[in-house]
Amino acid sequence: xxxxxxxxxxxxxxxxxxxxxxxxxxxxxxxxxxxxxxxxxxxxxxxxxxxxxxxxxxxxxxxxxxxxxxxxxxxxxxxxxxxxxxxxxxxxxxxxxxxxxxxxxxxxxxxxxxxxxxxxxxxxxxxxxxxxxxxxxxxxxxxxxxxxxxxxxxxxxxxxxxxxxxxxxxxxxxxxxxxxxxxxxxxxxxxxxxxxxxxxxxxxxxxxxxxxxxxxxxxxxxxxxxxxxxxxxxxxxxxxxxxxxxxxxxxxxxxxx
Numbered sequence: 001x002x003x004x005x006x007x008x009x010x011x012x013x014x015x016x017x018x019x020x021x022x023x024x025x026x027x028x029x030x031x032x033x034x035x036x037x038x039x040x041x042x043x044x045x046x047x048x049x050x051x052x053x054x055x056x057x058x059x060x061x062x063x064x065x066x067x068x069x070x071x072x073x074x075x076x077x078x079x080x081x082x083x084x085x086x087x088x089x090x091x092x093x094x095x096x097x098x099x100x101x102x103x104x105x106x107x108x109x110x111x112x113x114x115x116x117x118x119x120x121x122x123x124x125x126x127x128x129x130x131x132x133x134x135x136x137x138x139x140x141x142x143x144x145x146x147x148x149x150x151x152x153x154x155x156x157x158x159x160x161x162x163x164x165x166x167x168x169x170x171x172x173x174x175x176x177x178x179x180x181x182x183x184x185x186x187x188x189x190x191x192x193x194x195x196x197x198x199x200x201x202x203x204x205x206x207x208x209x210x211x212x213x214x215x216x217x218x219x220x221x222x223x224x225x226x227x228x229x230x231x232x233x234x235x236x237x238x239x240x241x242x243x244x245x246x247x248x249x250x251x252x253x254x255x256x257x
Contacts, residue, residue: 002230005034006255007072007219007238010051011043013248017051021059023248027255028064035060036072036102036238042111046244054087061095068098072238073172073191075106077126078119081133081153085140085160092164099164101137102191104172104180105130127179128152134169134187141166170217175204184208189215189235198228205233222254 006027014020024035037060039053053071060069076084092099105126108114114121120129132150139146139155143163148155170189173180184190185208192204195218205216218229219240226237239254 002226002234003033003068003236004226005036005068005236005238006032006251007036007038007240008251009038009043009047009241009243009246010040010053010056011038011047011243011246012049014246014251015049015051017056017059019248020051020056021063023251023255024060024067024069025063026252028067030255032067032255034068034070034100034236034238035064036070036100038243039071039074040111040113042113042116043243044111054091057091057099058094061091061098064098065096066098068100069095070100070102072102072170073104073106074102075113075126075130076103076133077105077129078114078117079133081136082140082155082158082160084133085137088137088167089141089160089162089164092167093162097164100168100170100188102170102172103130103134104191125152131183134183137169138166168215170215175200181208185210189217191217191219193219198232201229201234202232222257 008014027035037053037056040050057069088101108121120126129152132153136148136155140160141164143161145157145159146155147157168188170191171180171184171187172191172193175192195201215235216233217236218234219238220226222239
């Protein structure tokens, strides 16, 4: 049976971790399966306030007991993989093994999160950084010494303890792009963005043909029937919101709807 999750931008009224943790507790009580948050450091107007996803997720982990939680998505190219290794291991321990890590290239177009902070803007370079970061994370989660010398990152014989074991990773990307689909097949799930229809998802599932238990994740506006997507192969649907108009009241109405 398809699982359902709330997917919130941490903007303006939702830029307070205490408020969002309270919403997560309400979502758990209402029977939702997951609670995921956007990962951004800046967004264009009219958004003004932005919360940090990792601190917010820590508050959510403490406020809940059952929900699967995670950042959706984290652009690993603008994060140091050693820091993410520590954050993910600690958050997975704090949540009792409930963390799912969503990853992707991200984009500079929505808030200048690369150009405004002097980060790498070229897609091919960021894709290489993403692949290196994923290799480091999986090595770090094993608890064994990590030895990595790449074009973008170095880890020289460091163990990351306590080790969480392998954390599920969902890779986001545009359907039809070979890089994200290849990357996703090596992980636990694929989150195709900008899907046209359930038929489009069915084509993706048929093309990828994973040979193990695997998640296909779709984002749907509130009120859209997830049944056609479930028949097409979706295992999770995340309710998304307009980041410029979402209010606390709207989020609460959705999770209790």
